[in-house]
Amino acid sequence: MATPGPEPRRRTVGVVLAGGVGQRMGHDTPKQLLRIAGRTIIEHTLAVFEAAPEIDEIVVLMTPGFTAEVEDIVARRGFRKVAAVVEGGATRTESTWRALRALGTEECDVLLHDAVRPLVEPHVIAGCAEALRTRPAVVAAIPSSDTIMVAGPGEVVEEIPDRARLRRVQTPQGFRLSLVRDAYERALADPDFPSRPATDDCGVVLRYRPDVPIFIVPGSERNMKVTHPVDVTIAESLLRLVPAALPLPGPGALDGRTVVVFGDAGVAAVAGGCGADVHAFSRADVRVEDAAAVAEALARAAKDAGRVDHVVCGAPESPAEAVAVSHVGALNVAGAAEGYLRESRGHLLLRAPALPAGEPALEASVTGAVTALTEALARAWAPDGVRVNCLRPVRDLAAPRDAARAAAGVLLSDLTGQVIGVSADL
Ligand SMILES: Nc1ccn([C@@H]2O[C@H](COP(=O)(O)OP(=O)(O)OP(=O)(O)O)[C@@H](O)[C@H]2O)c(=O)n1
Ligand SMILES: C[C@](O)(CO)[C@H](O)COP(=O)(O)O
Numbered sequence: 001m002a003t004p005g006p007e008p009r010r011r012t013v014g015v016v017l018a019g020g021v022g023q024r025m026g027h028d029t030p031k032q033l034l035r036i037a038g039r040t041i042i043e044h045t046l047a048v049f050e051a052a053p054e055i056d057e058i059v060v061l062m063t064p065g066f067t068a069e070v071e072d073i074v075a076r077r078g079f080r081k082v083a084a085v086v087e088g089g090a091t092r093t094e095s096t097w098r099a100l101r102a103l104g105t106e107e108c109d110v111l112l113h114d115a116v117r118p119l120v121e122p123h124v125i126a127g128c129a130e131a132l133r134t135r136p137a138v139v140a141a142i143p144s145s146d147t148i149m150v151a152g153p154g155e156v157v158e159e160i161p162d163r164a165r166l167r168r169v170q171t172p173q174g175f176r177l178s179l180v181r182d183a184y185e186r187a188l189a190d191p192d193f194p195s196r197p198a199t200d201d202c203g204v205v206l207r208y209r210p211d212v213p214i215f216i217v218p219g220s221e222r223n224m225k226v227t228h229p230v231d232v233t234i235a236e237s238l239l240r241l242v243p244a245a246l247p248l249p250g251p252g253a254l255d256g257r258t259v260v261v262f263g264d265a266g267v268a269a270v271a272g273g274c275g276a277d278v279h280a281f282s283r284a285d286v287r288v289e290d291a292a293a294v295a296e297a298l299a300r301a302a303k304d305a306g307r308v309d310h311v312v313c314g315a316p317e318s319p320a321e322a323v324a325v326s327h328v329g330a331l332n333v334a335g336a337a338e339g340y341l342r343e344s345r346g347h348l349l350l351r352a353p354a355l356p357a358g359e360p361a362l363e364a365s366v367t368g369a370v371t372a373l374t375e376a377l378a379r380a381w382a383p384d385g386v387r388v389n390c391l392r393p394v395r396d397l398a399a400p401r402d403a404a405r406a407a408a409g410v411l412l413s414d415l416t417g418q419v420i421g422v423s424a425d426l
Contacts, residue, residue: 013057014055015111017096038388043077180204262329263315266403283321307344312348323362345384387415
């Protein structure tokens with residue numbers, strides 16, 4: 001008799017809970033639609049789930065009246081795993097219950113995640129999904145660095161539990177569908193549940209299926225929940241912290257892409273080495289402060305190649321050219337590239353200069369211009385899927401990053417609105 005093979009892998013569904021109104025944030029629109037680092041919060045979250053190999057399908061629960069906004073994001077970003085956008089309920093648990101109903105009864109693994117935790121890292125999703133293959137219930141959590149106390153009547157300290165045993169609960173929280181459904185059915189049948197609601201799905205399972213152990217998976221400090229206005233500033237800063245190890249593309253990584261480079265032979269060479277169809281214009285060919293010359297060069301490249309996927313504006317070679325290249329030139333290149341990049345949903349990469357010592361005011365002024373332009377364009381072009389980033393030389397960068405290779409890595413990445421530090425050549 002043949003020995004039975006391993007159990008087939010169950011389908012894993014990511015449920016993104018976005019049904020809240022964001023009362024504590026205090027805006028007119030739900031906080032998951034706020035734009036941070038060039039994209040809406042829910043867009044950041046969906047992008048991580050879409051890219052996670054462990055996730056087969058995504059269901060979004062959205063605030064009633066705002067489902068069209070999410071459908072539009074899904075279509076624009078091409079999130080193919082999103083199978084449904086469903087209206088959420090009046091409470092988080094009601095939104096979860098609606099999600100469970102939408103999933104039907106066929107057994108699967110479900111990872112429930114707060115839409116407003118956009119900084120969830122792939123390894124946390126992978127950790128939860130993998131643990132869920134062999135366990136019926138899992139939750140992401142981290143140790144508490146604060147001492148936590150229990151407040152008694154009259155705001156008097158009643159108890160300080162042993163911190164070593166305390167964990168801060170995050171999402172994803174993962175369950176076998178049949179288990180979490182059963183726990184929710186019991187909760188809904190309990191007349192006491194509405195007066196003592198649970199603040200998360202783990203709480204529902206722990207209360208109504210105490211027979212099932214819930215396994216704790218390491219979450220991460222970055223996986224914060226955007227709840228109060230100050231969290232927007234923190235999340236924005238964290239989203240802009242580009243990992244020191246940007247993926248450095250190898251041969252073939254830019255196959256089929258057209259890269260137009262103004263005045264940056266190093267980036268042109270690396271892009272060509274990665275397989276891109278490179279159209280490079282040196283300073284002798286095109287002076288970027290000449291708007292007509294830039295437009296003509298781009299039109300020529302687009303005609304030859306049929307499309308333009310990436311445009312790079314290099315840094316000035318001397319202080320005398322700094323304003324012409326990094327200020328006027330960057331604006332000219334952006335203006336001429338806009339139409340092509342909208343068509344290809346492409347990428348503009350600007351380079352800030354490193355000027356010799358003795359030019360700190362000039363360097364600060366042109367760097368300010370390039371980085372502000374990057375952020376403004378990233379915001380303005382994000383709705384059309386166009387990314388805009390900037391490479392900025394940093395002296396004494398902790399992890400040295402070669403500019404040309406970093407440039408190719410950025411072109412291939414999903415980043416937008418980022419100012420990425422590279423090693424200064426001076
Ligand atoms: N009826 C609800 C309430 C909340 N959530 C989602 O659950 C997550 C965590 O909830 P929270 O941070 O409390 O969001 P809000 O309920 O929107 O915030 P507030 O309590 O300040 O109104 C959020 O992604 C939120 O959209 C949901 O899907 N359905
Ligand atoms: C699920 C949760 O994020 C775990 O920390 C939290 O309980 C949600 O609480 P909220 O009040 O709905 O934000």
